[in-house]
Amino acid sequence: MEDGTVSSVNYNDHNSSDCYILDIYPLSCYYFGSKEAIADKAETLADRIQRLKTNYAANGLRTSVEAVILVELFKHPHLLVLQVKNSFYKLPGGRLRPGESDTDGLKRKLLSKLSVNEHGVDDEWEIGECLGMWWSPDFETMFFPYTPSNTTRAKECTKLFLVKLPASRKFIVPRNMKLLAIPLCQIQENHKTYGPIIAGVPQMLSKISFNIIES
Template structure:
């Protein structure tokens, strides 16, 4: 008999809301090359970039959806998260990033983030867009390691995001194998989550 899949409780999208109460997020780069120029400078100072991102799942119409941040200016989608500080613990760093991206401006209203297991690890061999779910064997000095974790949401939550960002729920079937619209990392998440059982918790 097959072993039971690890369960993840999910709650209705209607249980969650968000406010655009934070100041707009100011982009640090103005062209496609700028982020990689900045990455080069940081690499020379701190070495390989280490980043963490969180997967937050809800359900809508009996189907799992992923909560993503969408830049209003260029309609690009991202998981909430970001770069760790040098020497920072991955779990604590992800909690800090989730609070920065989704948490309230009031310290007493910040969600109690419950970080689960690591779902995937991606590697950036060079200062360019391309990332791989493994480190190519000929690469001895990768430029970035991105770790993606499951985040277990509470039953209800009110998130707060910058004014120029939207929090959207994207169905898994839209992400699946849709590299053209969502990129390699996001479009691979449905496969990576296939080892989980999503339990839809319905409250009367």
């Protein structure tokens, strides 16, 4: 998009000089394809909780990193969200390995979930700032944007990072997942559909001003 121009649309009209400006590109700038499905863990909820307890005993706090990736559609910012088995939604990302940094872990997960192969050297991802952290006080699915007062030690932490897209990119997604572009206005406070973490993304983005790059 060498001839791209910045749209006059500015969704967050901040006057502060501390405002972060993010360029976002139209959805049509990107190619979407599929690759071999990622194997699922065949386990019950009880099995999952027991696995988490075992991992916690061995490694301590479980930390996951997830990507906030934005595109433009119909003059409105849209969030890229994975839909798994047509049943639930999640942000691209996953659990860190022991001793792995946030940035390295998120790049590894994005290569695995959204790139042609997980060893692609020409498919770098630009990881931006951490937008927020969510905490789970127990081995359950409920997360909070703070550590509850009755919690002595959180069991899981999920960190959300802004990921900046270039003017073009290929997204190659496992066949058992769908990558959807969902408008921020639909996500906001829609905990029932998207869960608390995804539903909280629009508020995390309130300090960011979006500039749409038009082709």
